[in-house]
Amino acid sequence: xxxxxxxxxxxxxxxxxxxxxxxxxxxxxxxxxxxxxxxxxxxxxxxxxxxxxxxxxxxxxxxxxxxxxxxxxxxxxxxxxxxxxxxxxxxxxxxxxxxxxxxxxxxxxxxxxxxxxxxxxxxxxxxxxxxxxxxxxxxxxxxxxxxxxxxxxxxxxxxxxxxxxxxxxxxxxxxxxxxxxxxxxxxxxxxxxxxxxxxxxxxxxxxxxxxxxxxxxxxxxxxxxxxxxxxxxxxxxxxxxxx
Amino acid sequence: xxxxxxxxxxxxxxxxxxxxxxxxxxxxxxxxxxxxxxxxxxxxxxxxxxxxxxxxxxxxxxxxxxxxxxxxxxxxxxxxxxxxxxxxxxxxxxxxxxxxxxxxxxxxxxxxxxxxxxxxxxxxxxxxxxxxxxxxxxxxxxxxxxxxxxxxxxxxxxxxxxxxxxxxxxxxxxxxxxxxxxxxxxxxxxxxxxxxxxxxxxxxxxxxxxxxxxxxxxxxxxxxxxxxxxxxxxxxxxxxxxx
Amino acid sequence: xxxxxxxxxxxxxxxxxxxxxxxxxxxxxxxxxxxxxxxxxxxxxxxxxxxxxxxxxxxxxxxxxxxxxxxxxxxxxxxxxxxxxxxxxxxxxxxxxxxxxxxxxxxxxxxxxxxxxxxxxxxxxxxxxxxxxxxxxxxxxxxxxxxxxxxxxxxxxxxxxxxxxxxxxxxxxxxxxxxxxxxxxxxxxxxxxxxxxxxxxxxxxxxxxxxxxxxxxxxxxxxxxxxxxxxxxxxxxxxxxxx
Amino acid sequence: xxxxxxxxxxxxxxxxxxxxxxxxxxxxxxxxxxxxxxxxxxxxxxxxxxxxxxxxxxxxxxxxxxxxxxxxxxxxxxxxxxxxxxxxxxxxxxxxxxxxxxxxxxxxxxxxxxxxxxxxxxxxxxxxxxxxxxxxxxxxxxxxxxxxxxxxxxxxxxxxxxxxxxxxxxxxxxxxxxxxxxxxxxxxxxxxxxxxxxxxxxxxxxxxxxxxxxxxxxxxxxxxxxxxxxxxxxxxxxxxxxx
Numbered sequence: 001x002x003x004x005x006x007x008x009x010x011x012x013x014x015x016x017x018x019x020x021x022x023x024x025x026x027x028x029x030x031x032x033x034x035x036x037x038x039x040x041x042x043x044x045x046x047x048x049x050x051x052x053x054x055x056x057x058x059x060x061x062x063x064x065x066x067x068x069x070x071x072x073x074x075x076x077x078x079x080x081x082x083x084x085x086x087x088x089x090x091x092x093x094x095x096x097x098x099x100x101x102x103x104x105x106x107x108x109x110x111x112x113x114x115x116x117x118x119x120x121x122x123x124x125x126x127x128x129x130x131x132x133x134x135x136x137x138x139x140x141x142x143x144x145x146x147x148x149x150x151x152x153x154x155x156x157x158x159x160x161x162x163x164x165x166x167x168x169x170x171x172x173x174x175x176x177x178x179x180x181x182x183x184x185x186x187x188x189x190x191x192x193x194x195x196x197x198x199x200x201x202x203x204x205x206x207x208x209x210x211x212x213x214x215x216x217x218x219x220x221x222x223x224x225x226x227x228x229x230x231x232x233x234x235x236x237x238x239x240x241x242x243x
Numbered sequence: 244x245x246x247x248x249x250x251x252x253x254x255x256x257x258x259x260x261x262x263x264x265x266x267x268x269x270x271x272x273x274x275x276x277x278x279x280x281x282x283x284x285x286x287x288x289x290x291x292x293x294x295x296x297x298x299x300x301x302x303x304x305x306x307x308x309x310x311x312x313x314x315x316x317x318x319x320x321x322x323x324x325x326x327x328x329x330x331x332x333x334x335x336x337x338x339x340x341x342x343x344x345x346x347x348x349x350x351x352x353x354x355x356x357x358x359x360x361x362x363x364x365x366x367x368x369x370x371x372x373x374x375x376x377x378x379x380x381x382x383x384x385x386x387x388x389x390x391x392x393x394x395x396x397x398x399x400x401x402x403x404x405x406x407x408x409x410x411x412x413x414x415x416x417x418x419x420x421x422x423x424x425x426x427x428x429x430x431x432x433x434x435x436x437x438x439x440x441x442x443x444x445x446x447x448x449x450x451x452x453x454x455x456x457x458x459x460x461x462x463x464x465x466x467x468x469x470x471x472x473x474x475x476x477x478x479x480x481x482x483x484x485x486x
Numbered sequence: 487x488x489x490x491x492x493x494x495x496x497x498x499x500x501x502x503x504x505x506x507x508x509x510x511x512x513x514x515x516x517x518x519x520x521x522x523x524x525x526x527x528x529x530x531x532x533x534x535x536x537x538x539x540x541x542x543x544x545x546x547x548x549x550x551x552x553x554x555x556x557x558x559x560x561x562x563x564x565x566x567x568x569x570x571x572x573x574x575x576x577x578x579x580x581x582x583x584x585x586x587x588x589x590x591x592x593x594x595x596x597x598x599x600x601x602x603x604x605x606x607x608x609x610x611x612x613x614x615x616x617x618x619x620x621x622x623x624x625x626x627x628x629x630x631x632x633x634x635x636x637x638x639x640x641x642x643x644x645x646x647x648x649x650x651x652x653x654x655x656x657x658x659x660x661x662x663x664x665x666x667x668x669x670x671x672x673x674x675x676x677x678x679x680x681x682x683x684x685x686x687x688x689x690x691x692x693x694x695x696x697x698x699x700x701x702x703x704x705x706x707x708x709x710x711x712x713x714x715x716x717x718x719x720x721x722x723x724x725x726x727x728x729x
Numbered sequence: 730x731x732x733x734x735x736x737x738x739x740x741x742x743x744x745x746x747x748x749x750x751x752x753x754x755x756x757x758x759x760x761x762x763x764x765x766x767x768x769x770x771x772x773x774x775x776x777x778x779x780x781x782x783x784x785x786x787x788x789x790x791x792x793x794x795x796x797x798x799x800x801x802x803x804x805x806x807x808x809x810x811x812x813x814x815x816x817x818x819x820x821x822x823x824x825x826x827x828x829x830x831x832x833x834x835x836x837x838x839x840x841x842x843x844x845x846x847x848x849x850x851x852x853x854x855x856x857x858x859x860x861x862x863x864x865x866x867x868x869x870x871x872x873x874x875x876x877x878x879x880x881x882x883x884x885x886x887x888x889x890x891x892x893x894x895x896x897x898x899x900x901x902x903x904x905x906x907x908x909x910x911x912x913x914x915x916x917x918x919x920x921x922x923x924x925x926x927x928x929x930x931x932x933x934x935x936x937x938x939x940x941x942x943x944x945x946x947x948x949x950x951x952x953x954x955x956x957x958x959x960x961x962x963x964x965x966x967x968x969x970x971x972x
Contacts, residue, residue, distance in 0.1 A: 103718070120720060133399055176372050176413045188863060356915050403914060476847045481903075629884070641858045655905075662860075
């Protein structure tokens with residue numbers, strides 16, 4: 001399994017507080033978690049600032065699962081790349097969208113909705129509850145775990161009803177959030193996971209790393225990613241007879 | 244629309260605290276809410292203590308939507324009646340299962356799961372969040388409302404993943420609960436709604452009455468309830484040609 | 487309920503065969519079916535050739551449910567209008583996408599997939615099977631009905647798994663198609679229905695008219711369509727306390 | 730992965746035609762397919778005629794995935810065993826229900842519906858279409874394959890709407906059938922697959938064997954099957970704080 005961890009890498013450059021938590025960038029920490037937990041996975045990173053945002057030169061074409069974190073610079077992601085990423089998801093690549101990637105161009109285009117939500121950065125406790133204990137993404141994840149300090153994300157979360165809802169979060173202020181959502185788009189699979197905000201050490205936390213690793217494994221394609229999107233296909237009567 | 248509100252009517256007989264809240268029985272209060280909110284609905288009540296639990300003599304056969312509240316005496320409901328209620332649901336009757344009816348024989352038989360859950364009666368605040376704002380059962384229901392004092396019901400709630408999830412509750416202790424769940428069984432529709440416990444005046448509350456009335460309207464059959472369950476049906480080639 | 491029937495109106499202008507079937511345009515026939523079956527509905531039509539494709543000047547803003555048929559000129563629909571239609575769906579307007587509208591800009595943007603399919607215009611029989619007999623869109627629709635001559639649409643149909651699957655078609659050549667699919671996008675509801683091709687008198691057929699009328703009623707909003715999309719909403723702790 | 734292939738083994742004993750196709754019993758052929766396709770799986774068989782139907786003495790307790798084929802003798806399966814099988818599914822064991830097992834006590838109890846369907850044994854061709862090409866159960870399965878001669882199973886199939894619909898069949902007579910359906914019950918997963926009738930060599934066919942092997946792998950639990958069903962669980966405030 002070839003995994004590319006995409007990081008916007010803006011906060012890490014400009015915010016001392018974020019750099020203190022993620023000295024090599026959030027993407028490096030996320031990638032480290034995957035390398036530790038996914039035997040045999042080939043994990044690399046890519047960032048906004050690289051040419052073609054780090055996804056050119058065959059990188060995207062050699063990616064089986066892409067994780068995406070962005071926040072401050074969604075608008076700077078080139079539309080052409082967004083179209084290529086979405087096409088590859090539909091062709092079978094897995095996508096794991098993390099936290100503020102709910103507002104990324106890629107995720108919004110795949111969902112067809114605003115992906116808006118309620119929020120408040122008060123740094124209080126979030127509890128993540130497993131509501132699909134037999135789901136592959138919940139394997140080895142406790143029935144509930146706490147993120148000691150985090151930003152609140154609350155309902156209404158304007159996404160299509162998830163095909164499978166794996167986690168629901170509650171917050172100290174009383175809000176709830178469907179924070180672990182599975183979707184199918186074409187041959188590809190998409191998982192949205194609401195932790196974690198750049199101001200908190202969420203991606204160092206064992207339970208979060210476990211969920212992301214499980215999600216990458218779940219989202220991975222069963223065979224080769226198709227080279228082209230599904231076409232409109234004219235088929236003669238009995239086209240399947242001689243197969 | 245002919246609605247029958249079924250009440251176990253045990254706590255009301257033996258617990259002074261419950262009788263104080265519901266002097267005519269919880270079923271009477273629930274029925275009153277439906278009469279006030281559903282124009283033209285024909286609403287009656289039935290209780291465990293009546294012959295055939297109040298559902299004989301044509302009552303069940305003349306019911307389009309049945310609401311069910313039980314807690315202390317699930318085991319006393321006759322198995323034959325349970326089978327007839329389930330069959331009528333599959334034939335098209337709507338069912339609205341309320342609070343501790345999660346453990347009723349009827350609901351468990353229709354779900355195929357244990358319907359177990361976590362609980363704690365600490366009488367603290369429950370918040371009910373709408374997560375499907377365009378759903379008919381959410382019509383006129385605020386994006387969030389509080390039940391000032393209530394029993395906690397928490398995950399994991401062992402039901403099949405709801406076909407539509409309309410409400411999620413959070414509790415003062417941090418728990419969450421999928422408290423508004425839609426299902427299809429045969430031609431019939433089932434809605435589970437987690438409020439309210441007998442110790443609190445939940446069924447007097449406007450938002451709760453609104454949800455239950457919406458659920459009854461949503462669950463109601465589009466045409467006559469079928470007289471018989473779906474049969475195994477041998478059909479000759481072209482059976483539909485002459486229809 | 488205010489319904490706008492949008493028709494591309496290209497085949498009717500240039501193809502004698504289509505004009506013979508639909509002398510006033512396909513949109514006029516579809517609108518006639520709705521007027522006949524939906525008591526009290528206010529039904530108008532709009533076409534590609536009109537200014538703002540007939541949806542300007544308040545028409546879109548006064549539409550509760552929009553039906554959409556297009557085929558030959560998807561690319562001519564202005565992107566700004568597409569964005570406004572999609573936004574209004576997310577805000578609560580119903581959308582009923584008909585036949586080749588699977589490839590319309592509006593439907594594709596709401597689905598997030600290619601919406602590709604298999605096809606063959608051999609004019610043989612299609613059978614439409616009801617697989618959700620208790621669904622509002624199936625009300626009064628037989629368990630199976632035939633479209634005597636029609637274009638084949640076959641799997642794989644590259645849409646997200648439908649939230650509710652109401653109809654499946656089979657074709658004389660053996661293909662199948664998920665031809666009646668329900669979706670939620672924001673507060674709005676979307677129904678895709680695969681009949682009918684412009685070369686056949688499908689929209690004159692009673693069963694098809696019944697399905698479309700049911701779909702319009704089902705897709706209609708429960709209250710006023712929201713004026714704005716869901717925003718990203720910063721909410722103070724306890725924002726809901728004083729509501 | 731420990732797999733038990735349960736076979737009713739009645740037709741094989743009394744019908745020469747079936748014995749000719751399956752001299753060692755249908756269960757032996759199904760088990761052979763699994764052994765050939767699932768590396769490292771421990772596959773055994775059990776039949777109705779054995780003591781405790783072959784599932785006593787620890788066999789059920791040591792089964793991770795159970796496949797079930799029955800037809801002529803559903804009523805002879807002991808109710809106590811049915812309850813134990815259903816409980817083990819809810820605790821995490823996978824279940825793959827095959828063909829006429831739609832009417833088995835186990836499958837009906839888990840579904841909560843009649844599981845009735847339309848049928849006709851005319852021995853004509855069935856086409857199986859993949860409608861979820863990215864699903865694990867569709868891995869390596871062609872977009873369509875034919876079963877040259879088979880019994881027809883047609884809609885309406887009275888099961889809950891499948892959580893994931895992987896295959897739809899069409900038949901020479903025009904009928905369609907949702908023949909590959911996924912469900913969750915508790916921690917366990919259930920797959921229903923409509924091929925094959927005892928009168929045809931369906932379980933010798935490569936595509937069918939592939940689907941069943943994929944389904945077994947998909948349905949397998951992620952960890953140990955729980956020893957007990959989910960309980961009603963009273964939890965003190967903060968019960969999760971010290972975990």
